[in-house]
Amino acid sequence: xxxxxxxxxxxxxxxxxxxxxxxxxxxxxxxxxxxxxxxxxxxxxxxxxxxxxxxxxxxxxxxxxxxxxxxxxxxxxxxxxxxxxxxxxxxxxxxxxxxxxxxxxxxxxxxxxxxxxxxxxxxxxxxxxxxxxxxxxxxxxxxxxxxxxxxxxxxxxxxxxxxxxxxxxxxxxxxxxxxxxxxxxxxxxxxxxxxxxxxxxxxxxxxxxxxxxxxxxxxxxxxxxxxxxxxxxxxxxxxxxxxxxxxxxxxxxxxxxxxxxxxxxxxxxxxxxxxxxxxxxxxxxxxxxxxxxxxxxxxxxxxxxxxxxxxxxxxxxxxxxxxxxxxxxxxxxxxxxxxxxxxxxxxxxxxxxxxxxxxxxxxxxxxxxxxxxxxxxxxxxxxxxxxxxxxxxxxxxxxxxxxxxxxxxxxxxxxxxxxxxxxxxxxxxxxxxxxxxxxxxxxxxxxxxxxxxxxxxxxxxxxxxxxxxxxxxxxxxxxxxxxxxxxxxxxxxxxxxxxxx
Numbered sequence: 001x002x003x004x005x006x007x008x009x010x011x012x013x014x015x016x017x018x019x020x021x022x023x024x025x026x027x028x029x030x031x032x033x034x035x036x037x038x039x040x041x042x043x044x045x046x047x048x049x050x051x052x053x054x055x056x057x058x059x060x061x062x063x064x065x066x067x068x069x070x071x072x073x074x075x076x077x078x079x080x081x082x083x084x085x086x087x088x089x090x091x092x093x094x095x096x097x098x099x100x101x102x103x104x105x106x107x108x109x110x111x112x113x114x115x116x117x118x119x120x121x122x123x124x125x126x127x128x129x130x131x132x133x134x135x136x137x138x139x140x141x142x143x144x145x146x147x148x149x150x151x152x153x154x155x156x157x158x159x160x161x162x163x164x165x166x167x168x169x170x171x172x173x174x175x176x177x178x179x180x181x182x183x184x185x186x187x188x189x190x191x192x193x194x195x196x197x198x199x200x201x202x203x204x205x206x207x208x209x210x211x212x213x214x215x216x217x218x219x220x221x222x223x224x225x226x227x228x229x230x231x232x233x234x235x236x237x238x239x240x241x242x243x244x245x246x247x248x249x250x251x252x253x254x255x256x257x258x259x260x261x262x263x264x265x266x267x268x269x270x271x272x273x274x275x276x277x278x279x280x281x282x283x284x285x286x287x288x289x290x291x292x293x294x295x296x297x298x299x300x301x302x303x304x305x306x307x308x309x310x311x312x313x314x315x316x317x318x319x320x321x322x323x324x325x326x327x328x329x330x331x332x333x334x335x336x337x338x339x340x341x342x343x344x345x346x347x348x349x350x351x352x353x354x355x356x357x358x359x360x361x362x363x364x365x366x367x368x369x370x371x372x373x374x375x376x377x378x379x380x381x382x383x384x385x386x387x388x389x390x391x392x393x394x395x396x397x398x399x400x401x402x403x404x405x406x407x408x409x410x411x412x413x414x415x416x417x418x419x420x421x422x423x424x425x426x427x428x429x430x431x432x433x434x435x436x437x438x439x440x441x442x443x444x445x446x447x448x449x450x451x452x453x454x455x456x457x458x459x460x461x462x463x464x465x466x467x468x469x470x471x472x473x474x475x476x477x478x479x480x481x482x483x484x485x486x487x488x489x490x491x492x493x494x495x496x497x498x499x500x501x
Contacts, residue, residue, distance in 0.1 A: 001026055002481065003039055007047025007464060011454040012054040014436030023052060025460040028481035033456060043483065045476055047464055051431070054439040054452050055084025055461030055479065056416045060214070060245050060276050060394035064088035064095050064140065065109040068398050074135040076490040077399035077413040082474045084461040084484075085137040085451065085499070090245055090396075091216040092185025094143030096125030097174050099150035105143060105190075107300065108286035109371070111334065123177035130498045135484060137461070139446065139499035141183040141214055142174045144202065145191050154299050156193045164198065168205050178500030180446055181211030183245075186218035186227070188289075189296035189303075200234055207240035211501065212446060214243040221253050228260040235271040241445060244275035246396050248283070249378040257381065264390055274445065276394035277386060278411045279418050281379035284331065284397070287363055287370040292319040300368040307364050317356045325355035327375040330362070332406035334369035340407055344372075373409055386419065387428035392445070393419045393438050417465075417472035425470050448499065 002025040008018040024032040024039065058078065063069050063086060078086055088094065093105040098120050103112040119125040122142070129138065147170055151163050159167065171182060182202060185191050203213045213234070217227040228244070235242040244264070249257035264273055288296065288303055295306050295316060306312040325345030333339040339347065339362070348358030362370065385391055397412035410418070416438055423429040429437070443452025450458045464476040477485035482495035 001041040002043045002045065002460070002478065002483070003036065003041035004045045004047050004052060004462070004464065007050050007052035009033070009454055010051050010053045010432050010435045012436055012439040012452055014433045014440070016432060018051060018431065023454065023462075025478070025481050028459055030454065030456055030458050030460050033454070045464060049466070050475060051465050051467065052454065053082070053435050053463045053465060054454055055463055055477065056082045056438045057085045057442040057448075057452065058083045058395050058415070059087050059243065059392050059442045059445070060090050060396050061086040061088055062090070062109065062396065062398040065093060065106045066398040066400060067106075067110050067112070067114045068400050069129065069134065069138065070115045070132070072399055072401035073132060073494060074490060074492070075399040075496070076135065077397075077408070078136050078395075079477050079479070079484050079490055080474060080488075081414055081416045082463040082465065082477060083136065083395075083416060084463075084477065084479045084496075085139070085448070087139050087141070087180070087446065089141035089143050089179070090183050090214055092143050092145035092183055092188060092191055094140055094146050094183070096120075096122045096140070097142070097147065097170055099147070102150065104299075105146040105149055107369070108188075108288065121177065122174035122179050126178050126498050126500065133494040134496035134498070135490075135494050136479060136496040137499050138496065139180050139501075141181045141212065142171055142179045144182060144184040144194075145188065148194070149190055154190075154302070156190075156297070158195055159198055164201060167202060171202060171205055172209070175206070175209050175211055175501060178498075179211070180501045181213055182206045183214040183216075185216045187216045187220060189298070192218060192293070192296070196230065196234075200237060203234055203240050204238040207238045210447065211240070212243060213238075213240045214245055216245045217247070220248070221250055224253060224256045224260050225263070228263050232263065232267050232271060232273060235273050236267075241272045242274070243392070243445070244273065246277065246283075246394070247275035248277065249381040251376050251378055254378050254381055257378075261385060265388065268390060274390045274392050276392045276396070277382060278393065278395055278415050279379075279383060279386065279422050280409070280411045280415075281377045281382075282373045282375045282409065283377060284409050284411075285372060285374055286368075287366065287372055288368045290320075290323070290328070290359065290372070290374070292316070304364065304368055307360050313360065316360060320356035320359060323355055323359060325358070329373040329407075330370060331373050331409065332371035333366050336365055336370075337405045340405070371406065373407070383422060383426070386423055387433075391437070392442055417474065420472045421470055431467075447501065
């Protein structure tokens with residue numbers, strides 16, 4: 001039994017002002033809210049001067065893509081920023097179902113040899129993950145590219161009717177086994193040419209099963225408006241709930257972003273579309289995505305051959321002529337860890353090359369398996385939209401193990417405190433409204449049962465936070481009623497649960 005005394009409760013509804021009360025936790029549930037001056041408990045937490053909120057829900061994470069669900073099961077980077085529930089399987093790539101035991105769809109993020117694959121179906125994967133235990137709650141979507149690449153390999157052809165029917169059966173089975181819906185990564189080379197009718201057929205099935213459709217748009221630059229209109233059309237024609245992943249104002253395409261946002265908000269009365277953001281000005285991207293779209297064809301090995309083809313190389317150098325080497329920093333470089341932290345400009349100077357030539361050399365050195373921080377987001381424009389109803393907050397990050405051979409972007413460990421600080425400083429949202437956006441709203445989107453609010457009989461995923469001079473600090477975290485962070489320090493307790501639809 002845990003007793004939290006005298007905290008200012010921000011209950012997640014967005015409607016109540018903070019109020020002071022005690023909260024009693026029995027097992028994994030909130031058993032009572034009130035005043036309990038003489039109550040004894042196994043653990044008493046003094047909440048005087050602190051705020052008590054529901055645990056934050058991160059709707060778009062990459063711990064599955066980086067395999068750190070296995071290599072770092074505590075997931076302390078999420079816990080230390082108050083996140084108690086994360087969702088994976090985003091951008092078209094998931095860890096299940098696997099037809100042939102291959103994780104090719106996540107090669108762009110990590111070394112897939114880190115784990116031994118012992119599953120095929122969604123049910124088998126979730127069972128294995130449950131047995132290993134996690135520090136946070138985890139739910140997943142089904143990755144469209146994960147299944148499609150298993151069906152057609154590196155071909156960019158349409159699916160046959162039997163293949164599409166088999167795809168539908170896999171989705172139906174996986175959702176029955178606990179998946180929350182389907183994601184597509186239409187901006188990546190293996191899915192960029194997937195036809196509309198295929199997506200519509202699959203999303204229609206997801207909608208019938210009351211699941212969620214999440215999508216990495218087909219184009220975030222010149223074709224942004226067309227990509228958003230495509231997503232709105234699918235949402236309207238299938239009746240699904242849709243989440244657009246990391247919709248951001250790319251520098252140089254701000255006007256299209258403004259128009260896209262207005263399209264989404266203008267459609268809010270007829271379709272259920274939301275999009276997620278993080279309050280930072282850098283993307284974290286696989287290095288091959290810096291290639292022009294025409295060169296992003298086939299797998300990594302095929303794309304590498306373009307770097308040695310003289311005609312293609314000249315065309316690449318011409319297309320990359322305007323790239324800003326100071327805006328790109330190497331965050332992960334397979335087999336070339338000494339490069340981590342260097343900007344592309346610094347690498348170019350060291351190699352006595354121009355920036356475009358240096359980028360191609362870096363791609364070749366790392367076998368296109370590097371990841372970079374790319375400062376390509378108009379932060380002022382993004383920040384101005386954070387308070388809007390259709391926006392959810394997501395780190396789009398991973399909790400990596402200590403000693404990991406990569407740089408951690410701030411969004412991996414500070415997205416949610418930073419969001420609260422930004423919107424409350426600008427007074428675009430009150431504290432209750434900000435907390436609602438990262439608790440009960442995403443809980444409702446994913447149909448989570450008894451999570452996302454501070455109320456009796458709700459699961460005790462809870463944060464106790466301090467706010468001093470506008471700075472948010474996570475003091476204590478409880479996951480399923482068990483202390484996971486105490487006095488700003490993570491505890492070796494893995495009380496997270498695998499969540500199923």
